[in-house]
Amino acid sequence: MNARTPQEDVKITVGYKALPGQKDDRLEQRTVQPAAGDAPPWDATTQFALVGTDVDRVDGLAKASGRAKYSYDVTFPGMLQAMILRSPVARGKLTVLELDEAARMPGIQAVVALKEIGNKVRFVGDAIAAVAGVNLHLVRDAIERIRAEYEREEHNVDYLVANDAPMVDDKGLVTEDWPADEGMTAALLDAKVTHDATYRVEVQTHSSLETHGGVARWTGNDLEVWLSTQATFGCRGELARALQGKKVDVGSVTIHSEFVGGGFGSKFGAGIEGLALCLLAHAAKAPVKLMLDRFEEHTTTGNRPGALMQARGGVDAEGRIVAWDWRSFGHAGFSGSGGSVAVPNYYTGDAKVRRSHKDLAIDADPPRPMRAPGHPQGWFGAELFLDELAAKAGVDPLAFRLQNDREQIRLDQWRFAAERFGWDAARARANAPGARMRRGVGLSSARWGNLGNPGRPAHGITCRIHQDGTVETRSGAQEPGVGTKTMLAVITAEELGVDLKLVKATVGHTGDPSGPASGGSTVTPSLAPAARHAAFLAKQQLCELVGKHLGVPANEVVCAGGLVGLGKSQLRWAEACKLIGPNPIDVRGQRFANYDSKPFHGSQCGVQMAEVEIDAWTGFVRVTRMFGIQDCGLVITRKLAESQVLGAMIQGVSYALHEQRILDKRTGRMLNGDFLRYKVTGARDLPELECHMHSIANGHDSVGAAGLGEPPSVASAAAIANAVFHALGTPVRHLPITPDKVVQALAKKG
Amino acid sequence: MTVPPDRGFSRRSFLKGSAAAGVATTGIAAAPAAPAGPTTFGPGLHEIELRINGKARKVEVETRTTLLDALRDGLDLTGAKKVCDRGACGGCTVLVDGVTTTSCMTLAMDAVGSEVTTIESLSDGDAVHPLVQNFVRCDAMQCGFCTPGMVMSSLSCLQRRGQPTVAQMQHDLSGNLCRCGTYGRVMQAIQRTAQGGGK
Numbered sequence: 001m002n003a004r005t006p007q008e009d010v011k012i013t014v015g016y017k018a019l020p021g022q023k024d025d026r027l028e029q030r031t032v033q034p035a036a037g038d039a040p041p042w043d044a045t046t047q048f049a050l051v052g053t054d055v056d057r058v059d060g061l062a063k064a065s066g067r068a069k070y071s072y073d074v075t076f077p078g079m080l081q082a083m084i085l086r087s088p089v090a091r092g093k094l095t096v097l098e099l100d101e102a103a104r105m106p107g108i109q110a111v112v113a114l115k116e117i118g119n120k121v122r123f124v125g126d127a128i129a130a131v132a133g134v135n136l137h138l139v140r141d142a143i144e145r146i147r148a149e150y151e152r153e154e155h156n157v158d159y160l161v162a163n164d165a166p167m168v169d170d171k172g173l174v175t176e177d178w179p180a181d182e183g184m185t186a187a188l189l190d191a192k193v194t195h196d197a198t199y200r201v202e203v204q205t206h207s208s209l210e211t212h213g214g215v216a217r218w219t220g221n222d223l224e225v226w227l228s229t230q231a232t233f234g235c236r237g238e239l240a241r242a243l244q245g246k247k248v249d250v251g252s253v254t255i256h257s258e259f260v261g262g263g264f265g266s267k268f269g270a271g272i273e274g275l276a277l278c279l280l281a282h283a284a285k286a287p288v289k290l291m292l293d294r295f296e297e298h299t300t301t302g303n304r305p306g307a308l309m310q311a312r313g314g315v316d317a318e319g320r321i322v323a324w325d326w327r328s329f330g331h332a333g334f335s336g337s338g339g340s341v342a343v344p345n346y347y348t349g350d351a352k353v354r355r356s357h358k359d360l361a362i363d364a365d366p367p368r369p370m371r372a373p374g375h376p377q378g379w380f381g382a383e384l385f386l387d388e389l390a391a392k393a394g395v396d397p398l399a400f401r402l403q404n405d406r407e408q409i410r411l412d413q414w415r416f417a418a419e420r421f422g423w424d425a426a427r428a429r430a431n432a433p434g435a436r437m438r439r440g441v442g443l444s445s446a447r448w449g450n451l452g453n454p455g456r457p458a459h460g461i462t463c464r465i466h467q468d469g470t471v472e473t474r475s476g477a478q479e480p481g482v483g484t485k486t487m488l489a490v491i492t493a494e495e496l497g498v499d500l501k502l503v504k505a506t507v508g509h510t511g512d513p514s515g516p517a518s519g520g521s522t523v524t525p526s527l528a529p530a531a532r533h534a535a536f537l538a539k540q541q542l543c544e545l546v547g548k549h550l551g552v553p554a555n556e557v558v559c560a561g562g563l564v565g566l567g568k569s570q571l572r573w574a575e576a577c578k579l580i581g582p583n584p585i586d587v588r589g590q591r592f593a594n595y596d597s598k599p600f601h602g603s604q605c606g607v608q609m610a611e612v613e614i615d616a617w618t619g620f621v622r623v624t625r626m627f628g629i630q631d632c633g634l635v636i637t638r639k640l641a642e643s644q645v646l647g648a649m650i651q652g653v654s655y656a657l658h659e660q661r662i663l664d665k666r667t668g669r670m671l672n673g674d675f676l677r678y679k680v681t682g683a684r685d686l687p688e689l690e691c692h693m694h695s696i697a698n699g700h701d702s703v704g705a706a707g708l709g710e711p712p713s714v715a716s717a718a719a720i721a722n723a724v725f726h727a728l729g730t731p732v733r734h735l736p737i738t739p740d741k742v743v744q745a746l747a748k749k750g
Numbered sequence: 751m752t753v754p755p756d757r758g759f760s761r762r763s764f765l766k767g768s769a770a771a772g773v774a775t776t777g778i779a780a781a782p783a784a785p786a787g788p789t790t791f792g793p794g795l796h797e798i799e800l801r802i803n804g805k806a807r808k809v810e811v812e813t814r815t816t817l818l819d820a821l822r823d824g825l826d827l828t829g830a831k832k833v834c835d836r837g838a839c840g841g842c843t844v845l846v847d848g849v850t851t852t853s854c855m856t857l858a859m860d861a862v863g864s865e866v867t868t869i870e871s872l873s874d875g876d877a878v879h880p881l882v883q884n885f886v887r888c889d890a891m892q893c894g895f896c897t898p899g900m901v902m903s904s905l906s907c908l909q910r911r912g913q914p915t916v917a918q919m920q921h922d923l924s925g926n927l928c929r930c931g932t933y934g935r936v937m938q939a940i941q942r943t944a945q946g947g948g949k
Contacts, residue, residue: 056886056887056889057886057889057891059894060885060886060889060891061873061878061882061886062894063891063894063897064882064885064886064890064891064894064897064898064901065829065869065870065872065873065878065882065898066828066829066830066868066869066870066872066873066897066898066901067829067870067873068894069828070828070831070895072828072831072832073822073828073831075823075826075828081823135812135823136819137812137814137815207929208893208895208929209831209833209839209841209893209895209896209927209928209929210831210833210893210895211833259893259894260893261831261893261894261895262892262893262895262929262930264929291832293835294833294834294835294836480893481891481892481893481894481895481930482892483892639889640889642889643889643891643892643930643932643935644892646931646934646935647892647930647931647932648931649931650931650933650934651929651931674834674836674838675833675834675836675838675839675927676836676838680927680929681931682923682924682926682927682933683919683920683923683924683926683933683936683937684920684921684924686920686933686934686937689934
């Protein structure tokens with residue numbers, strides 16, 4: 001299905017024009033072979049009517065007016081509410097589970113066991129049983145009447161004392177020897193300046209504002225689920241498999257997920273709450289809503305794992321990195337996986353490089369992907385290490401990056417950001433000796449690599465043109481707030497040459513064509529070319545009708561500026577669409593494989609800079625301003641793209657300064673599982689933020705788009721940590737940089 | 751977020767079991783058919799009348815039902831969101847007698863006799879309040895789940911301050927959490943509205 005029948009060669013221009021204030025265009029010529037029937041490629045020279053402009057979010061009014069119906073908001077007559085009984089035990093075995101009394105409580109219509117006696121209990125919050133009743137008060141009353149008993153086993157929720165953990169001293173420094181490697185030893189001996197340090201990051205929860213869960217409704221063996229998810233098709237398959245005993249197959253399950261209140265990587269699966277919901281609705285023979293509460297959301301739906309990272313490396317007399325040795329230990333949950341850490345690979349060139357990673361299992365909720373999995377952790381450690389190494393070598397951090405960064409896009413971005421941010425002046429400003437308020441600036445690079453994929457089977461988009469001139473573009477994939485609907489509408493309107501208001505984009509119903517999960521920044525690069533192909537096919541059908549009507553060759557008819565026709569023979573769009581008849585033009589576009597030729601660049605580059613002000617008396621850090629430049633391939637909806645970058649920077653402030661899941665070692669329970677004690681960045685913590693979208697034509701498919709979920713999330717915390725290092729003259733090597741750590745760092749510095 | 755005037759017991763004081771004597775009278779005094787002398791409500795459901803967006807609405811609640819649940823589950827006014835259910839995030843913000851109030855921390859019965867204003871009052875078909883319009887123009891949202899609460903806190907900020915400063919906006923929005931990170935653009939939307947844009 002994905003095979004391409006190569007058409008004739010098409011010559012395109014890839015790359016980008018010089019950034020504002022810079023001289024050199026980075027444009028190259030490529031020859032590509034689009035698949036037969038695909039739309040001809042857009043490239044760096046294409047003049048767009050809509051793409052790249054500041055259009056409004058197409059569902060903005062629905063959201064801002066409160067009309068948007070999220071899964072949490074869906075309701076039906078006779079709908080029941082439900083809750084899950086959670087394990088208070090971090091590790092052990094379920095020995096008693098008596099549900100009868102709960103089932104007899106007033107208003108209770110279904111009770112299901114989610115574990116059987118003898119099953120292992122893996123963490124505090126493991127799901128035991130679920131109850132549905134007429135309202136949550138009665139359900140809560142019933143949950144309290146379930147008798148569950150456990151055989152407790154010794155548990156551990158501290159990864160630094162897990163079985164495979166490295167030896168660490170009382171200051172948290174890794175004391176275990178590095179594994180032997182003669183090449184590395186020699187490279188470090190040859191280096192002019194070397195450095196060795198240990199870094200740590202704590203566990204962050206996704207904290208999506210809409211919790212996990214949904215509403216399930218059965219009609220015979222057909223099941224509809226309104227689910228708060230980042231993967232409609234994945235959840236559909238997952239639930240169908242889990243419900244095989246109820247005579248369900250994939251075809252009888254429909255997922256709806258039109259609005260999703262955030263996911264950030266935590267909502268790929270339907271999970272135990274999704275399954276419980278369907279089982280309860282089946283047992284009660286009534287629609288059931290089950291949404292997790294905030295404590296469950298913090299404690300049972302994944303997290304960005306903590307990590308212990310150790311780096312050593314060295315530079316030669318010219319300041320070039322010649323050795324880079326890195327090992328990391330990830331804070332995994334009971335699954336023992338998912339704690340991995342990524343580090344930049346574009347600084348080291350032909351230096352001697354070694355990297356290793358080990359996940360450490362503990363008796364807690366396992367990690368899930370979170371915006372650029374592994375990257376914010378690793379970039380924090382690596383970029384702070386580089387600043388420390390540069391400081392030892394007496395080199396400015398920016399000069400050090402310019403000397404060692406091997407990617408041309410980022411070299412341009414470093415210079416551009418430095419100019420916009422005023423790096424040189426800000427970096428040169430010294431804090432008065434003994435000053436209470438200290439300022440500093442820092443920087444970090446970013447990289448995320450993804451140019452989309454066709455998927456299996458090829459992802460598609462439905463495009464319909466109706467007799468009344470309205471257009472539909474539909475995907476069964478979901479949109480957790482990133483702007484997918486607006487992207488689909490803009491691509492479609494651009495291709496058809498019509499007003500954006502005529503195009504309605506719909507996502508989130510599995511009856512529509514397959515699309516990817518909202519993960520890894522893959523949705524835009526995967527669906528944008530499919531949306532364009534669909535609109536291209538629909539346009540061809542319309543052009544045939546118009547060509548016949550006007551008596552001109554259909555293949556020469558053009559759709560542009562709301563007109564359809566050729567030369568002086570033109571119909572207004574509305575007139576042209578009247579030729580369609582009662583049944584709409586209805587086509588399915590597909591996502592062809594990327595072109596065989598090498599793209600201009602296979603990943604997305606970014607740079608961020610941050611300024612902090614620190615109260616040396618209290619240790620309180622405030623980020624005062626940040627600047628980011630971010631490449632996401634072709635920028636389709638500029639305002640929305642900026643929102644995503646600015647939002648990632650704010651999340652970076654939160655990760656750098658505030659967020660930390662605290663588990664009680666004795667009970668294994670999260671001590672701050674709410675929004676009172678789990679601090680998320682608020683309006684008062686907001687720095688002055690600015691970003692610049694760097695549009696790049698990579699020339700890999702007909703559109704050339706990339707996603708923005710991950711790329712802007714990589715650099716922020718690292719840039720802030722480097723600014724703290726600059727302000728204090730000593731690094732804080734442990735996120736979040738809370739006041740206590742700042743005060744300790746200053747005390748140690750003396 | 752401004753603390754509303756003492757309107758009897760909040761859910762927090764109720765949960766704590768702190769002094770609530772005489773409060774029942776305060777909260778219920780305005781109930782239309784309240785007979786003289788003490789009245790007992792519950793256990794179980796009973797009907798109350800709330801004034802919501804200028805209209806009288808009857809809804810069945812338990813004494814422990816929050817205003818948020820009454821709006822969402824009883825009246826299908828789902829613009830206010832349940833996010834933390836502990837007054838820590840502002841996702842459920844409504845105005846009670848013009849004051850920003852976390853409806854998850856307010857008992858439904860305690861809102862009897864008050865004027866409750868929800869996000870739904872700011873649009874009617876194509877007629878949309880300029881503030882809502884400016885949230886769209888400034889793209890002051892991503893996932894949108896915090897947005898109705900943000901709009902209500904922003905509305906109160908505008909109503910009280912007219913031309914708010916950045917510090918005043920930050921203060922007035924400090925009770926509203928946004929996980930996507932839209933604060934900057936929310937403040938742009940407020941400023942644009944204050945300057946008369948979006949009408």
